[in-house]
């Protein structure tokens with residue numbers, strides 16, 4: 001059994017298009033697991049969804065950073081996230097010697113899911129439910145790799161933003177959440193990394209339009225978990241080898257979102 005809390009690492013879709021980035025991340029995860037740290041990987045894949053929608057002649061519409069998901073797009077979205085993206089990451093994990101279990105939010109009773117907002121179509125909102133399945137996997141020294149496809153009690157397949165998926169799972173396992181994106185953290189209006197942000201500073205930067213789109217969703221998800229846990233949540237980059245090394249040592253990287 002690990003002594004430290006579960007590390008919940010969320011990675012954005014751009015990672016899946018970067019062999020080197022995936023190899024570095026999985027090497028870091030393998031080192032942590034070997035040292036007894038339990039790691040749960042949650043992933044997005046927005047750019048793969050975009051590609052697949054375009055290839056199938058479908059339009060991409062986003063509202064406040066969330067993809068409007070009509071029923072006719074669900075097979076493509078589910079295929080790209082729970083299928084291709086999940087298996088690309090499992091393949092990279094295998095190469096680094098990690099035993100992984102590919103899963104989705106719909107597995108093992110981990111969350112409850114419902115439609116978030118009718119205007120978004122089949123987009124889900126999830127709440128933590130039962131940690132038994134995840135803890136079973138983690139206690140074997142295996143790494144769950146979870147996509148953000150959920151299933152409602154009505155039997156609908158729902159598309160959940162992956163930062164919000166990671167939020168629910170971090171709460172479920174009472175873990176330490178790190179949101180890894182393709183940028184080094186939250187950047188100010190001049191493109192400089194902001195080392196720490198609290199609620200009112202976030203609100204100010206959102207109102208100014210400095211934090212927008214996917215980063216707005218991410219920072220709000222981070223703030224929710226920070227407040228829930230009473231400890232900071234980190235927004236950092238999977239691209240940055242130094243940040244990953246610091247993370248392996250248990251240090252702080254990127255932007256600290258304060259409770």
Ligand SMILES: Nc1ncnc2c1ncn2[C@@H]1O[C@H](COP(=O)(O)OP(=O)(O)O)[C@@H](O)[C@H]1O
Nearest residue numbers: 012013181182183185186187210211212214215
């Ligand atoms: N203030 C900001 N700082 C950093 N990135 C920002 C900011 N505002 C908007 N963004 C955008 O948010 C993106 C990260 O969100 P998103 O694309 O959803 O990432 P991911 O796929 O990793 O979850 C950045 O690549 C950038 O284009």
Ligand SMILES: CC(=O)N[C@@H](CCC(=O)OP(=O)(O)O)C(=O)O
Nearest residue numbers: 012013044045046066067161162
């Ligand atoms: C509802 C919603 O927006 N779902 C996201 C799920 C994937 C995701 O969040 O991917 P990233 O982490 O790469 O952004 C989408 O369809 O793009």
